[in-house]
Amino acid sequence: MKSFYDLLSQKKKQSILPIFGFADVSAWEKETKYPTAPDFYPTNIFPEAKTVIVIGVPVVLPILETTPSVYYNEHQNNLNVVLENEIITLSSFLNRLGFASMPTARGGYSEMSVLIEKPMAAFSHRHAAYHAGLGAFGRNNVFLTKKYGPRVRFATILTAATQSELGVSKKKQKKSIAQKKKFEKNGLCIDCMACSKFCPIQAIGGDSKNTYPVVKTDKSRCAAYLDELGKKGTSRCGVCIKVCPVGKDRILFDRRNISIYNESEIGGEKKERLIRAWNHIRDYGTKK
Template sequence: MKEVARRVGAHLVGIASAERFSLAPEGHRPSDILPNAKSIIVVGLRVPLSIVRSIPSPLYEEAYNHLNERLRSIVYDITFYLEDKGFDATPISPDEPDYYREVRVMEGKEPKVKMLATFSHRHAAVLAGLGEFTPASYVVVPKFGPRVRFASVITSAPLEPDPIIANGFSWGLICKPEVCGLRCVKACPVKALPGDGTVDQYKCRRYRGPKVYTIEYFKRIEELRRKEVPPHIIKILLPSEYRSPSAHLCGLCLKACPIGIEM
């Protein structure tokens, strides 16, 4: 199976059993997407180092979009292969619009926003033995650090899972903050990374698109999701500037990470 994934273009591939996702929130486990799920195939594509070094630049946004499109093609090719072999398979794209996510808004002097994707490729990558989490919440792999985009295929095929190399959902084997001095955390221009493995999504998004990512934007999605409005209808109900947000990518925390370069 790994050879198939590499043949269709994956730079990295790992396999996790569905049982490893038992601690995932209800509604976000492999079996919630594919009831007879047995295995998850996680594929990754590296981001060219020269492009990461150019951050902030349009080159990074172009690479982000290009790699996402390639990953979609890869997971669909894997899905078709598995179906031809008689197994069920569901491809999960590398990115997801906000109106598909669970959103929780906590208002106050410093508002907070929590967003939960339908399926976490980051957790899947860790559970498939590809890498480990970091204080900045992204996943790092030994060779490429955080400069990787992931996507997944959930399948009924009973595949041999890879050993988990990470220290649970913490860090210390690949990511060693005591060595680099938390460069990722210090690189954030709006202090959205407290260094405990979480991200202040509101601060991060506001920096990337202050005219788009307002509290009203997140509250509207939260309200419609709670009313169980289908995502494609939520998209229509959001103001037009939210459907095509004029926001940009940041990536300064990725640029600061020395893993795969100096470490």
């Protein structure tokens, strides 16, 4: 029988789950650069946990570019459904194999308004992705990957199985740890400050000398704005991940010049066509 690792590898080949990784729960206790409080360790969510399994699906850039829009809102919701279905199915599969496992909530909050007073969830998928060696933190609290920049949504499974029991070879485990160290040292953020400059509510610090965790998003302010957009039925912003120049998806969609997102400035024919397309989508399906 194929291992759990082989199962995820097959899903990756079929483009069902383009991104996945594994991390030992001990990584949270050892972390010094991007620490989290013990209350947010995997073992505080599932005491039996030994391994954290992270899966990710990319946000499609041209849909994200329409934000705020019902198109992006539905896209985000659909990605969450894909992730939730996968972690439930995969957890059930592991439980049938005799490895106690549980999926974590994709969002972890009842509605956006609750984040205004308490702007955090019980578990951070971004830190899980970081410990799995999938990328690096950017200027604020976004998580960057080489292929998609910050345009990835993650979900996590906590399991009592070790990585070896899941079929992750020692060689692959060492490679993941090496990738994490490389991302920790070199990062992926290019300090362009686009996330801060384009933020519609100036919720991201503008000090170019500091990065996360020194510079963070004003989460309460951000949540209040997202709640306001949500009441109109539109997407919950996403501007900071839209304008980030990191990611090979920008090459695929020919979006390397992020000046196209300054919609108030006159641009060439391509920019005008893009803005017309975005505005067309924004004009339909939501409250004014």
